[in-house]
Amino acid sequence: MPSALFSPLTVRGTTFSHRVWMAPMCQYSAAADGPDAGAPTDWHVQHYGSRAAGGAALVIVEATAVVPEGRITPFDLGIWDDAQVAAHRRVVDLVHAQGARAGIQLAHAGRKASTDAPWRGGAPLGPDAGGWPVVGASPVPFADGHPTPTALTTDGIADVVAAFAAAARRAVAAGYDVVEVHAAHGYLLHQFCSPDSNVRDDAYGGTFEDRTRLVREVTAAVRAAVPEAMPLLVRVSATDWVEPAGWTGDDTVRLARDLAPLGVDMVHVSTGGNLPGVAIPGGPGYQVPYAARVRAEAGVPTIAVGAITDPAQAEQVVAGGSADAVALARPLLVDPFWPHRAALALGADLPLPVQYDRARALV
Numbered sequence: 001m002p003s004a005l006f007s008p009l010t011v012r013g014t015t016f017s018h019r020v021w022m023a024p025m026c027q028y029s030a031a032a033d034g035p036d037a038g039a040p041t042d043w044h045v046q047h048y049g050s051r052a053a054g055g056a057a058l059v060i061v062e063a064t065a066v067v068p069e070g071r072i073t074p075f076d077l078g079i080w081d082d083a084q085v086a087a088h089r090r091v092v093d094l095v096h097a098q099g100a101r102a103g104i105q106l107a108h109a110g111r112k113a114s115t116d117a118p119w120r121g122g123a124p125l126g127p128d129a130g131g132w133p134v135v136g137a138s139p140v141p142f143a144d145g146h147p148t149p150t151a152l153t154t155d156g157i158a159d160v161v162a163a164f165a166a167a168a169r170r171a172v173a174a175g176y177d178v179v180e181v182h183a184a185h186g187y188l189l190h191q192f193c194s195p196d197s198n199v200r201d202d203a204y205g206g207t208f209e210d211r212t213r214l215v216r217e218v219t220a221a222v223r224a225a226v227p228e229a230m231p232l233l234v235r236v237s238a239t240d241w242v243e244p245a246g247w248t249g250d251d252t253v254r255l256a257r258d259l260a261p262l263g264v265d266m267v268h269v270s271t272g273g274n275l276p277g278v279a280i281p282g283g284p285g286y287q288v289p290y291a292a293r294v295r296a297e298a299g300v301p302t303i304a305v306g307a308i309t310d311p312a313q314a315e316q317v318v319a320g321g322s323a324d325a326v327a328l329a330r331p332l333l334v335d336p337f338w339p340h341r342a343a344l345a346l347g348a349d350l351p352l353p354v355q356y357d358r359a360r361a362l363v
């Protein structure tokens with residue numbers, strides 16, 4: 001039986017050589033200020049280039065802020081200015097040179113913005129420590145010790161929508177093949193969706209339809225900003241893990257049904273991140289059932305992610321119909337050549353870069 005995981009996938013006008021993709025992972029390695037603030041650095045170029053050389057068919061560049069105040073940390077990537085496009089192009093060109101597709105995740109952290117890098121504790125940073133005032137759906141802080149966000153006005157919301165669209169246009173200019181809207185992990189779009197973080201009583205809060213209005217508006221604006229042939233992904237948190245309260249798996253299926261007609265090609269199914277201290281079950285493939293639900297019940301292609309570490313497990317996710325592709329995050333940090341090892345284990349042909357061919361027997 002040929003491997004389903006290593007079969008090509010065509011989405012709109014773009015073909016991916018197989019279905020092992022690199023999940024977005026913040027590197028917190030950009031300059032915080034100055035003329036190169038937010039622009040990819042040599043670290044990013046080698047990091048993403050290595051995973052492309054390692055065989056990932058799609059490399060999704062980390063959460064990249066559409067406005068400076070949407071950065072999680074001062075060291076996040078950004079694509080809020082035309083001046084950042086050239087540095088993104090360096091990443092894209094190297095990924096392409098390795099035969100992979102390049103994607104970018106467009107993000108706004110909302111109330112979870114303005115924190116320190118995780119390896120320095122990740123605490124909120126006040127304006128006197130290099131941070132900035134944060135915005136959100138409602139004046140509800142993420143957790144104790146986090147700042148109370150200023151609720152976005154209707155004009156502020158329109159600015160966010162426009163910023164996502166402008167960022168998408170810059171992503172196209174940089175040569176990216178795929179754009180992913182970050183609507184997961186408790187960042188701004190998720191904050192609007194979840195009733196725990198959105199207590200608005202205007203057109204952007206209250207009912208399911210009103211809470212999801214912003215993610216629909218952003219999605220439609222991004223779709224309109226990119227070429228017809230470009231795949232558009234939306235990453236969601238399928239549950240806040242406090243069901244039946246909070247944002248639920250049922251909500252996610254309903255949202256996926258609403259997003260598909262707006263031109264979303266695949267839903268990238270993660271979970272959690274909007275509420276602190278929530279018990280997440282974990283375990284191998286713990287989020288895969290949510291990807292399977294979206295695919296089966298909303299009829300939208302999915303990307304499964306989370307604790308997918310074994311080639312046979314990844315093969316089963318795709319062959320069994322839970323998802324159309326898998327995304328790996330931590331496994332690719334420690335082993336950029338995971339796709340090559342998986343291909344060998346599954347009897348698929350994935351040529352090493354010619355420069356590395358003499359190591360074939362060691363894969």
Ligand SMILES: Cc1cc2nc3c(=O)[nH]c(=O)nc-3n(C[C@H](O)[C@H](O)[C@H](O)COP(=O)(O)O)c2cc1C
Binds near residue numbers: 024235
């Ligand atoms: C270092 C690191 C940075 C991450 N940054 C992002 C990010 O920028 N955007 C995002 O949606 N998820 C991010 N994630 C979550 C991963 O994309 C992924 O969903 C999660 O790690 C589970 O997959 P895994 O078990 O393969 O690591 C990050 C994870 C790690 C480990």
